[in-house]
Amino acid sequence: MIRIFRILAFFLFVACHLAFLLSILFEKVHNFWLISGIIISTGLITYAYYHKNTQEEAHFLNDLQDIVYVSLGALLTYFISVDLELGAVIAAGFTGTVASYLPVIFRKSSWIKRVPVAAYCGAFVGMTAPAVSLGYTFIIFSAFLTGALFISAKNVFNGFGGKLGTIAFGGVALSSLIVYLLF
Template identity: 55%
Template sequence: MKKIISVVTFFVIIAIHLVFLTSILLEKVDEIWMMLGVLLVTSMITYSYYHISATQEDHFLADLQDIFYIAIGGIFTYFLNVDLQLGAVIAAGIVGTLAALLPYLQPNSKTVKRIPATVYCGAFIGMTQQSVASNYSFVLFACLITGLLFIGAKNLFNGFGGKLGTLAFGGVAITSLLIYIFL
């Protein structure tokens, strides 16, 4: 089951990248060759990512904790960003810095060492503009979706930059899409 979730998450992330790049190109470039080039490069990247070996681990409680910490990061950043009007970058910087300091409080704890990455992933969600994320329920739902993507991609894309931001973008995009479809 974990392998199926991992494969589905992998292709969701690739689809998010493809849709994002395609929308940028359609907005800025009217050249069909550019689109074909993006599809070719995306296909090659997908092929190479998919053939990287990933070890599968099953830690249900740790996965639930990851969703919780993503939600903490998202809510706290959104609060600083929107309610205190500090701005998205400053708010995420504060949350990220505080999360990065946590492992120094308990240097021998494996659980505490995992917290900064998950909280910072949530901070990306909290950076969402108020015109997109109009309330805390949107942020919480986006954190849940992102948490599920995070769990599915836990052993994917390790060592590649942008994983946390991509997961957060995916969670916000999927949440926006669901709201658009159902409301």
């Protein structure tokens, strides 16, 4: 069952990348060959990454903690950005900086080492514009979905840039779709 979730997370991750790239291309570029090249490149990269060996981990409590850390990072960033009116970039930078120093401050705590990456992923969720987010309820829902994607994709694309932002984009986009379909 866990393997099925990992496979679904992998393809959802790739689909988010492809949807994002295609939306940019269709909006700004009307070159068939460029669009075809990106689709073919994405397909080849997907094939290569899918066949890469990954180690499976099953740590239920750690995974739940990661969802909490993603949510806390999202809420802190959104609070600083919207309520304190400092802007999304400053808020995400502050959240990421504070989260990165926690393992240094609390050296004896082994669980705190998991906080920086998850909280920074949540910071990307917290950067959601107020016009899109509709408040804290949406941010919490998006953070929960992003946390689920985060733990599902923890052994996918390790060491490649853009993973955390793409996971956050996927969580917010999925939340927006659900809210749009329900309301």
